[in-house]
Amino acid sequence: MNQTFVIQLNNVEKTFGTQKILRGVNLSIPEGKTTVIVGGSGQGKSVIIKHILGLVQPDSGSILINGKDINNVKKKELKEIRSQFGVLFQNAALFDSMTVFDNVALPLRERTRMTEKEIRDIVNDKLALMDIVGSNDKYPAQISGGMKKRVGLARALVLNPKIIFFDEPTTGLDVAKSNEIYRVFFRSHAKLGYTAVIVSHDFPRILKLADYVALLHNGVIQDMLTPEAFQLSNNPVIKDYVKETMGTLYSSESMEA
């Protein structure tokens, strides 16, 4: 991979209580591409994202964002690093006492000096990109799960960040709603060209979006490969994962087995 890496995790270890979740995670995220981290539930995929966001500190190892160690920077620098981020949380993390419009407008109101008219134009534009029209005055409790995720994505995109994190973007959604999320993701990524890090266990459907797939198993990244190479990998852990989630790829394999 001849790429520029915007995020690098070096030997990251983390223990919660007596449970060692990450046992030396090494991962490099290439710029402008979509990297999907897959793995079973409870393997620590979301913990990796929280480390990258600086919400959780590792017990050992380092996390570099554009070469800067996120745990060794001043508060002001951390703020600057985070200003390049957009995050779609697992439960969307919308501000439940604010309307859909105010949720998406919040980063603009707090981080820029735009006028209300400019803010309104940008927010409406982003909401339209997410296929959300006519729900500006609704509260998060009044909209569906899929719509919440799309509002969350609109909020994540509103400041045109360079790196966007998606924590389980389709969890809890049915197939149609998941496809809807994938569609808006695909459209926004094609239009805005950001670096995307997606944590998901929606395998193999998530492969449609991925440029690279990394498997987290037993607290380490087993490998990071293109979707095709991932499915054909000889790494026994990846092979088992692919087999478990997709079934055997070719009939000859099952016959041999």
Next chain:
Amino acid sequence: MLGFLEKLGEITLYYVRQAGRMGIFLFFCILSIFKPPYKFSPVIKQIYIIGSLSIFVIFFTGAFTGMVLGLQGYNTLRKFGAEGLLGSAVALSLIRELGPVLAALMVTGRAGSAICAEIGVMRISEQIDALDCMAIDPHKYIMAPKFVAGVISMPLLTAIFNVVGIFGGYVIGVGLLGANRGDFFASISSNLEFSDIYMGLVKSICFGLLIIWISSAKGYFIHLERGGSFGAEGVSKVTTSAVVLSSVLILVFDYFITSVLL
């Protein structure tokens, strides 16, 4: 024995860490108040929530506190033939002590609990993490308006409590029990000094800060509570502990402020 000592050490360390966390939290909240940009509308909104919405409860508790002071005071002072001092007895008890303390306890129950629950829910539903990730400082965005509103609202609520209380004492003492109206007000104006009002003011400002500090810090650090605090039960647990801790600290600080200012 070793197990007991280990447990004791663990609990002690937890509380030392919590005190440290809350101290640093207070520092950052106060610091963020002075950082630009200065937005007034969130402060006005919080003054409405903490202050205006508490007026009703303050009015009633103030009235009945004053009335009971009038009743008890009149019957006690009459034994010494000093009913004429009823006004100053009611006013001084309220302005120096009962007004700030009772108003603060009422605000703790009404607004403190709401603040703690609101911030606790924001924490467990990742809304605070979302703010952090958007490079928006939660201290500045959520806490600073509440701190300013608390410090502004509390003295005003205390003033309402005192005025209503004195009037309640007047209604019972003069209206019902027959104390002299002139003596009632004359004793207030001759015995009440600026230092009494100053003491009440200092107390109410300190209590306002204390209530907002404890309530918001408890909610903010809900995920670090001892033994874990999660979901709806976690929020209810942490809200109860915020109200209890605020109430106890109000009484503790009341003693210390009185001993310093007397």
